[in-house]
Amino acid sequence: MGLFRKKKAESDYVLQEKSKIRLIVVGIFILAIIAGSLNYPVFWDKAVDFLNNNIGLGLPHFYKLPFRLGLDLQGGTHLVYEADLSNIETKERQTSMDGIRDVIERRVNLFGVAEPIVQINKVKDSYRLIVELPGVRDIHQAIEMIGETPYLEF
The missing domain is CATH 1.20.5 (Single alpha-helices involved in coiled-coils or other helix-helix interfaces)
Incomplete structure (x- = not known):
């Protein structure tokens, strides 16, 4: 058992x-x-x-997200700025470029550009700031957007 x-x-x-x-x-x-x-x-x-x-069920459909076209398909502006860092010490150059990139990103984001790209490119001893703005077709508008110093009026 x-x-x-x-x-x-x-x-x-x-x-x-x-x-x-x-x-x-x-x-x-x-x-x-x-x-x-x-x-x-x-x-x-x-x-x-x-x-x-x-069957008569009331099941919902998935929300369809629209395609987000990039700079190559949507069109836009591609700007390249070469930085003159001759007066800045070699140790401080990367920090200076990071600061410039942050300022430009904030300026571009204030205008509501969808998915802008702001990046730093270093080739040998020269630093470049690359700005891609999808949907902004007017180059002069893009340069004004980046180049002007924003200020507040009361």
């Missing part, structure tokens, strides 16, 4: 392991479906249309 109970306990253990494995597989499958529907919302929307039309 003791032998029978031991086998029953082992079979319960095997059933518990199988149910754990099934639960893990089902969880991975559900997670894959959710990830796929988030990655490819078109398929989710087709399934929602099918269910809404045939």
Whole structure:
């Protein structure tokens, strides 16, 4: 009789392991479906249309985000400024360029340009500040945006 109970306990253990494995597989499958529907919302929307039309459920569609076109497709302005750092010590040049980049970024962000790029490029001993402004087609407007010192009037 003791032998029978031991086998029953082992079979319960095997059933518990199988149910754990099934639960893990089902969880991975559900997670894959959710990830796929988030990655490819078109398929989710087709399934929602099918269910809404045939069963009458009121499932919502995914919100469709518009494409954000970059400078190459949308058009815009690409400006390159070469910095004259001859009066600044070699140790302080990178810090000075970082400060210039931060100031230009703040100026551009004040005008609400979508996803501007302001970066520093160093080639040998020369430093360049590269500014890309998607959607800004007027070069003179871009230069004014960057070049003028902002001030407040009361």
